[in-house]
Amino acid sequence: MRQCFFTGVLLVAALSLSACASKRLEGDRPDENMSAEKQDAQKRASIRMQLAVGYYQQGQLKVALEEIRQVLVIAPDLVDAFSLRALIFMDMGEKQLSEDNFQHALKLAPGNSDIGNNYGWFLCLNGREKQGLVYLDSAIKNPAYTAPGKALNNAGLCSLRMKDPIGAERYFMQGLREDPGNPAINANLADVLYKRGEYKQARFYIGRVLKFDVLAADVLWLAMKIEKKLGDEAALNSLGTQLRRRHPNSKEFSLYQRGVFDE
Template sequence: MASTAATVIVASMSLGGCVSTTSTSEVDSSQMSSSVDTDVRRRARIRLELAANYLQGGQPAVALDEVRQAISLDSSFVDAYHLRGLIYMQMNDLNQAEDSLNRAQSMRPNDPDIMHNLGWLLCEKQQFAKAEALFDQALAVPTYQGGNKTQMSKGICLVRAGKPDQAEPILMRAYELDAGNPIIGYEVAKLKFDKGDLKRAQFYVRRVNNGNYATAESLWLGIKIERGLGDPVAARQLADQLRKRFPDSKQMLAYERGAFNE
């Protein structure tokens, strides 16, 4: 399903776009009690940078250990709890992730990045109303730079909540602002497909599948759209890509079974 791919990519985007070891929201050095405190924060920051690098490199367990060391050095380091929440999300430990993100938000309640990540986590846990409220709170922060990402996540969450009509204008607006984003492109294509608008669905999914970020989900959607439009040649070409790039995917298995309506 689409949501599986979207979950992974959005979580990764949240890490890249939200975690900063030089956050302007942190307590500055003038508020620290001594140069010793400043040195402690510096060492904790180094640990956090290592943790972020390990997480980006696909080593969440090592990243978690680095974050623990950062927190042991400086238990007031908000970004460490924030990153710990993202690590637990990648490890699919959603309860621990929620605890960490709640801790971060309690320490810095007006941080829109934390609101975004906590909102996405609650969407993963199917707490849709709470997730939407957090997305809206993040979007209401005048200085927030990640609004389009949050609009996208809100739209995806509304789709999951069974509210495609509310999701569509949000995702279309996000697409207008970032037409090259493959997650948004896929989600818009899926919405159009589900509504029976196959020509518009074809337009959006082709842009995804012709780029560098095609997934098993987007190729499978493309196959179903081309079949629906009566173009077996295009459908076979997409199936060849699916077989070559994602031979063990559940989408490839569905194609081989002919399960086009599942």
């Protein structure tokens, strides 16, 4: 489950690829005291790691796994390789393999909040919500973590899985203080408020998401349900037109056609 709120913002959590997504291997700048052989190995591992990330992002999971295998032959203790492999196994539904790789990555880098965020969400998805929140809260409280909004969104979703909408709201509100324009957090908060019957507030937060040009079907559908409750037929029809144009084969458009707003 990769970080892409436009493919189901109400369900998708914010996962992190740690340093491997945007940087080469830590310390991969040539060292004057490093042999030419070691420099070459480091360069090859870096290239393989970047390829693995690319394949993962494209959904080519088996190819990404093979690249990671090659990386670990060259650099057996590379934390990002274990972290990425955990995410791949998570996507493949290989729970035990995913857990093993998360645990090994955390052993290599116990203070890494990107890994803690991902592992916390993994635990939440697998019926271990309380344990997951421990890891997510740790990432949130880490002053060195540069993207606390990810962990806050995940903690809110984890709270919802625990039937705790009040706790979820607290996490989402804190997330918006960190990142006010975050579309996933705005949409998730709007959903919480909608289910509580606070439709005007829900409209405010979903309105922030509607400013984006690309919208998932569930986002439009939530906005439509809010407008239905508020009795704004013009806004409802306008959103319905967008839903028909963008997602004519979605379950949300089918519900709209049948007039079923309280499914």
